[in-house]
Amino acid sequence: MSAPGKQRPTMADVAAKAGVSRALVSIVFRGQPGAGRETRERVLRVADEIGYRPDNAARLLARGRSRTLGVMFTAHQIFQADLVEGIYAEAERLDYEVLLSATGPGRGEAKAVEALLSHRCEAVILLGPGATDADLDALGQRTVAVSVGRRVPRARVDSVHTAEGKGVRQAMDHLVELGHRRIVHIDGGRGPGSAERRRAYRAAMRRHGLESEMRVIPGDHTEQSGIDTGRLLLAEREGGQALPTAVLAGNDRCAMGLLMALTRSGIEVPRDLSVVGYDDSHLSHLMPIGLTTVRQDALLMAEYAVRFAVDRLENRELEPREAVLDSKLVVRGTSGPAPVEGPA
Amino acid sequence: MSAPGKQRPTMADVAAKAGVSRALVSIVFRGQPGAGRETRERVLRVADEIGYRPDNAARLLARGRSRTLGVMFTAHQIFQADLVEGIYAEAERLDYEVLLSATGPGRGEAKAVEALLSHRCEAVILLGPGATDADLDALGQRTVAVSVGRRVPRARVDSVHTAEGKGVRQAMDHLVELGHRRIVHIDGGRGPGSAERRRAYRAAMRRHGLESEMRVIPGDHTEQSGIDTGRLLLAEREGGQALPTAVLAGNDRCAMGLLMALTRSGIEVPRDLSVVGYDDSHLSHLMPIGLTTVRQDALLMAEYAVRFAVDRLENRELEPREAVLDSKLVVRGTSGPAPVEGPA
DNA sequence: CTCGACAACTAGAGCGCGCTAGTAGAGCGC
DNA sequence: GCGCTCTACTAGCGCGCTCTAGTTGTCGAG
The missing domain is CATH 3.40.50.2300 (Response regulator)
Structure with missing residues (x-):
């Protein structure tokens, strides 16, 4: 449909085709007041027609903030999959985006975190970090960091873990x-x-x-x-x-x-x-x-993690916080009475 | 250490402190020829001192290409964790970056893919996509897409799966x-x-x-x-x-x-x-x-997926390709002789 | 001494967007 | 008529980087 071989359409294309200014298109896409009902609809329709979608990279650059949380996780830790889901949910609620970066063999934590930061994440949420307290503190100085599943005492890092x-x-x-x-x-x-x-x-x-x-x-x-x-x-x-x-x-x-x-x-x-x-x-x-x-409770942990990150983004001077969530034993089939033994 | 409350340093800061032009700093950081040995070292040292790191968003914007592959996956599918690892490895070899986006309850495939595209991924690799062939074809028209684990006949999408x-x-x-x-x-x-x-x-x-x-x-x-x-x-x-x-x-x-x-x-x-x-x-x-x-073979599948994506980025006109990898039975303990039965 | 050739570096135009400051026009009271 | 407010819209700078087209300085050949 779209002109073959051509770049993805930009705001300017939408603006031209809709017969308005680029700024107005911007207003419409940010859902800000300042555009008439009719115009707004026309802009959206045109955008849809030519397959325009906002470019996050440019957006990031232009507005100071990225409203993006970076999450470092380990692909093979199943428990973390639950955490990731919870983080997506809570981030969406607070209108933040989420970027994932996995660690694994051949890709250490440092690399994963660098990747997140270079994409302008405002904060990083580390799931089960293995780095030293000192490294985490250094990271916390540089950016907003939250550790999940591991407490990091005396470091500029919030943490969420269970009791x-x-x-x-x-x-x-x-x-x-x-x-x-x-x-x-x-x-x-x-x-x-x-x-x-x-x-x-x-x-x-x-x-x-x-x-x-x-x-x-x-x-x-x-x-x-x-x-x-x-x-x-x-x-x-x-x-x-x-x-x-x-x-x-x-x-x-x-x-x-x-x-x-x-x-x-x-x-x-x-x-x-x-x-x-x-x-x-x-x-x-x-x-x-x-x-x-x-x-x-993975969902609750995720919620706290996101909240901590967002709170700190709003006020960098907060003292590091620690959420200690309740944990409780779930008795299923693998535990039973001790076997009877003869005298030692 | 760094001036508190201030933004992250930019190229301009490095350039100023090193007494060179911004362009030169750019050259150094891209590892391009055109900078003297001594200057190069000085620039790197200064950058390290003030904690500069390149801003990917800006980079993306400025150069036409992002050299980034987006990967859609499902957090809970363990097999996909292996694929993700393989993708990271192969992408690094070919000098591409990787962005992950998970699907899950409350976050459908469409949403996950949109997230990737809005971050300027040049191609998306879909692990076990559940979308319809038509949707995938549409996606393939819009961008470079590779389906892993599912063949998508008659669509503008490469696919990798096992026999x-x-x-x-x-x-x-x-x-x-x-x-x-x-x-x-x-x-x-x-x-x-x-x-x-x-x-x-x-x-x-x-x-x-x-x-x-x-x-x-x-x-x-x-x-x-x-x-x-x-x-x-x-x-x-x-x-x-x-x-x-x-x-x-x-x-x-x-x-x-x-x-x-x-x-x-x-x-x-x-x-x-x-x-x-x-x-x-x-x-x-x-x-x-x-x-x-x-x-x-997850690693091999990952390799093919990345290669397909990259090849197509270099030549959009390629016919859709399909890699069918060998699969083979591994006999372990859960299969044995059929129980003997009385006559029906 | 002049003329390239080359290496080392710089100026400056964008990339696609957000956002501030502004303008045009309508409506209203006096 | 005037000044005012309010809505609907636009001009244009700048975010941090890449990249093309230069400029300068050095050196060897003719």
């Missing part, structure tokens, strides 16, 4: 009530919330007088980490060491990997061993028996 | 060899590749003389769809109808949901029923017994 402590405490109480004593924790490494979860695990073990049973196995927030841990535990059993009776995994993906490794080797969950995850990502509902896990 | 037919055929042969006759297929609805998979399923059933057993259950590419089908089959069994002995799911997620629903009700896979997925997303390795599935 990891509370969730872990509930999970641990749940396990202890079921009679478990040998409860190990698979660590999330530098993953978001890992430090808090680890700390809460240790505290709970001490509180229940299980200090001697305390054990943190290094890991990260991937299925592989769960699989590795499963293999490790099985190998230890071969060597005569008793299996733990319960495992508190770093997150759902890790729990999932662990379950797979164990089930494959004939260990029955929860009869022989209980497993608790973290996140309540939709993975949790999908395992054959339903994963007992700690729930985080 | 769905071959994969399904292999899977069906595998099941028939194992003695299965009552094989049902859970349809992927408007999902990418669904039509081809459905067709190949029907053809295979006919070829094996199982026309009377042919059954396609409506569904889509989500876990929920698998769960629903599981419930449906179980309900039918209550009603006296025999279970199928094998199910060819629309994709891995669907297979996963099905597995969950069945296992929860005491059906044992593959003893009572075999399940085959599609995608070989990393989910496949994670189920307790490993999912038998049809493998698609």
Whole structure:
């Protein structure tokens, strides 16, 4: 239809064809007052006809602000998909745009963030950042930054995370009530919330007088980490060491990997061993028996993240804020009474 | 460090501080010849000092091309995460940037694509588009578009997908060899590749003389769809109808949901029923017994998608191309011999 | 000494839009 | 008639960059 080989139409084209000035077209497209009803309609009709659509790059340049939030995420973290959806929704409500940038092998966090900033994002929302506190602080000095899933104390960065402590405490109480004593924790490494979860695990073990049973196995927030841990535990059993009776995994993906490794080797969950995850990502509902896990409200987290970013854009001088959302244990099928044992 | 409350520095600031012209700074930052070694270094040093970074929006505007590829994807489709990673990698190789836009509830494909185009993406890569062929053709007229995972015949759109037919055929042969006759297929609805998979399923059933057993259950590419089908089959069994002995799911997620629903009700896979997925997303390795599935090579698909987009950018007049990549069955634990039955 | 040839650099016109400051014309009160 | 306000519209600068068409200075060949 449109003249082949030609550039995309601009405001000037619309203006010419509608017989008005370029400025008027601009007014119409921004929905501002100052254009007559009839003219407004004509402009929109003409624009539609010639296939005009506003050019964001130019828009960005011209108006000082971009009204765009950048989101750094990790493609493979399912929980973050929920967060991204929530962010889109809340941003739209507040009339902001969203730009995504994924990290992954071959594309580190720094690169992903640079990409966002170079596109003039006014703020960046980092989902589960792995960068150091110092790096985050530096970023916070340079622009508006919000960390989701990881608290960043003493840095110029807002953060949103769940009360990891509370969730872990509930999970641990749940396990202890079921009679478990040998409860190990698979660590999330530098993953978001890992430090808090680890700390809460240790505290709970001490509180229940299980200090001697305390054990943190290094890991990260991937299925592989769960699989590795499963293999490790099985190998230890071969060597005569008793299996733990319960495992508190770093997150759902890790729990999932662990379950797979164990089930494959004939260990029955929860009869022989209980497993608790973290996140309540939709993975949790999908395992054959339903994963007992700690729930985080992704939508609410997303809402807070966007609000924090927008608030700070309106007032740079705000003190860094921290939202600690409620977390709570969801009991499903992977946790059960501790297996009965002979005397040590 | 930087003057508080002030805007981000521009080329002019760098130029002034380095005692050169703005144009020279531009040359340096574009890595073009035409600047002396010493000057070049000075400019870069000064830029670093005042924290200058090029403004992409302005860059976009000024040079005709954006060298940016837009990618539409669905946050929750795990397989697409692999594709995204591949796209980033290949785009970087060809010196293109990538912009992501997710679809989801409350954010349709049209919206996601508009967002990309308004950011001046030169081409859009659509991962598993659900739009109609006509819509895609229209999009292809307006800009350069590549469809991944779905062929779009007779439209001005390149496409990359796997030889769905071959994969399904292999899977069906595998099941028939194992003695299965009552094989049902859970349809992927408007999902990418669904039509081809459905067709190949029907053809295979006919070829094996199982026309009377042919059954396609409506569904889509989500876990929920698998769960629903599981419930449906179980309900039918209550009603006296025999279970199928094998199910060819629309994709891995669907297979996963099905597995969950069945296992929860005491059906044992593959003893009572075999399940085959599609995608070989990393989910496949994670189920307790490993999912038998049809493998698609995400990285290769991503490579083709980017190449197609870039080639067409260089020559708009190219005929629409279609890459059909090899697919092949990966046999894991969810498929086994058909259960022995009494005479009908 | 003059004339290129070349390297190092600069001036300045846009890219497509937003926005401020303005103008034209209609309506109204006095 | 005047001045006023209000609506509907326009002129034109500038956002930060790229890029073409220069300008200057140096050096070697003739």
